[in-house]
Amino acid sequence: MKKTALITGASSGIGKELARIHAKEGGNLVLVARREDKLLELKEELEQKYHVDVKIIVKDLTVLESAKEIYQEIKEAGIEIDYLINNAGFGGRGKFHERAWEQDLAMIQLNILALTALTRLFLPDFVKRNEGKILNVSSTASLMPGPLQAVYYATKAYVTSFSNAIAEELHDTNVTVTALLPGATETEFAKTSGMDKTSLFERAFEPKDVARDGYKAMIDGRLNVIAGVTFSQRMIMGMAPVLPKKMILKQVRQMQEVKE
Numbered sequence: 684m685k686k687t688a689l690i691t692g693a694s695s696g697i698g699k700e701l702a703r704i705h706a707k708e709g710g711n712l713v714l715v716a717r718r719e720d721k722l723l724e725l726k727e728e729l730e731q732k733y734h735v736d737v738k739i740i741v742k743d744l745t746v747l748e749s750a751k752e753i754y755q756e757i758k759e760a761g762i763e764i765d766y767l768i769n770n771a772g773f774g775g776r777g778k779f780h781e782r783a784w785e786q787d788l789a790m791i792q793l794n795i796l797a798l799t800a801l802t803r804l805f806l807p808d809f810v811k812r813n814e815g816k817i818l819n820v821s822s823t824a825s826l827m828p829g830p831l832q833a834v835y836y837a838t839k840a841y842v843t844s845f846s847n848a849i850a851e852e853l854h855d856t857n858v859t860v861t862a863l864l865p866g867a868t869e870t871e872f873a874k875t876s877g878m879d880k881t882s883l884f885e886r887a888f889e890p891k892d893v894a895r896d897g898y899k900a901m902i903d904g905r906l907n908v909i910a911g912v913t914f915s916q917r918m919i920m921g922m923a924p925v926l927p928k929k930m931i932l933k934q935v936r937q938m939q940e941v942k943e
């Protein structure tokens with residue numbers, strides 16, 4: 684029987700590649716994003732190439748009630764979701780006290796509140812059926828504080844912590860929760876966040892490679908998967924807990940400063 688995946692932020696980047704992977708596996712899709720034209724293009728591509736059913740929902744997840752509206756629309760359509768993939772998110776660089784509060788508030792709404800609300804809405808259905816998988820797209824940014832991206836790093840720390848906690852709560856069920864922690868990835872995130880001019884994004888990975896690692900980890904029911912990082916970056920992340928915190932903070936700040 685075909686599995687149906689709900690993917691947020693599906694119009695580009697990692698979300699778009701996750702949709703392609705799932706469709707290639709023969710699964711149906713519910714794709715959520717703000718840009719209707721991009722969703723329609725992807726729907727046509729996947730339905731023609733893989734002969735799967737694709738429903739699109741145009742929704743801005745920074746709006747408080749959007750998660751509930753998505754859930755209700757899916758219920759009314761009689762669609763049963765097997766995989767919930769919370770991919771939508773964005774960042775933004777700059778000193779916290781200088782950034783527009785409205786931007787950071789929208790970031791918190793999308794990266795934390797929408798993800799949490801969708802998980803809360805669909806998880807009881809998964810538990811009742813005793814099957815289902817959740818993939819929450821976090822970031823390697825969740826593993827440390829992020830000067831010049833203070834709010835973004837903090838939101839991703841929440842995503843990883845939240846995902847791991849509920850995964851353990853579900854230990855006696857067949858429902859799994861996986862956190863995907865990408866490093867620098869070639870998506871619209873870099874440009875919209877202003878990170879494309881920093882040393883951190885000098886070597887960014889292809890979104891399809893990150894999506895492939897995340898999808899496989901979700902299917903396998905793994906707790907966390909780190910994707911899109913170099914060997915040296917893995918070494919730094921491994922050493923971070925034992926290095927002086929001020930040293931780590933300085934290094935992260937320097938990596939996120941715009942190069943002249």
